[in-house]
Amino acid sequence: MDGERFPDAFRSYRGKTLIQRPLCPTYVLLGVSYFLVVIGLAVALSKVAAVSSELRKVKDDLAKDPFGNDFHLFPCGANTRQWEYFSGKCYxxxxxxxxxxxxxxxxxRQQSQLVIVDSLAKQNFLETRTRNERFWIGLHDLHTEGVWKWLDGSNYITGFKNWKTGEPNTYLNRDEDCGQLWINGEWNDFTCNSNSYYVCEKTLPTKSTSAPKRA
Incomplete structure (x- = not known):
């Protein structure tokens, strides 16, 4: 009986119409996927090329100036970090x-000189760093009493001044021939053999001199 049903069922299946699905959307999807993959690869290669170019540029810059970053971080010299930068000079x-x-x-000895206070801006900078202490500056009247001079030859008469009220003077008949920043930042003349802190000043070093040479 089963053998008789099978041919009938087979014949019945063969008699049905088979529905074929169109292949065009499949090919379209495959094509779009391929196109997106190609675009992705192109973008990735472009980014890799850009990064490689930047790395080459950094490498070339370091080869020309291996201590360039130090110069920007420590303009007064990478090996002289106790020096402070202000307005184009080091202190x-x-x-x-x-x-x-x-x-x-x-x-x-440090290729500098006692500071020359020649502007209000510099005076204000020094005050913020020397307050409550006394610091020698590059001002004196050692050669002729009352004739004050800056160590660098700057014109004292027409230049900036910030003496305390009543200064410079002579106290208890002592020679006070050297200038200093007083505890509030104003100038005071004092005996040169007394102990005070001091401020050195030097011009900003160039990149070639600020970076140590490699052996």
Missing amino acids: YFSLQAVPWHQAKADCE
């Missing part, structure tokens, strides 16, 4: 109190 605030002549010599 050193001593941690030891010494006589004026020793302070002058200490600054010269």
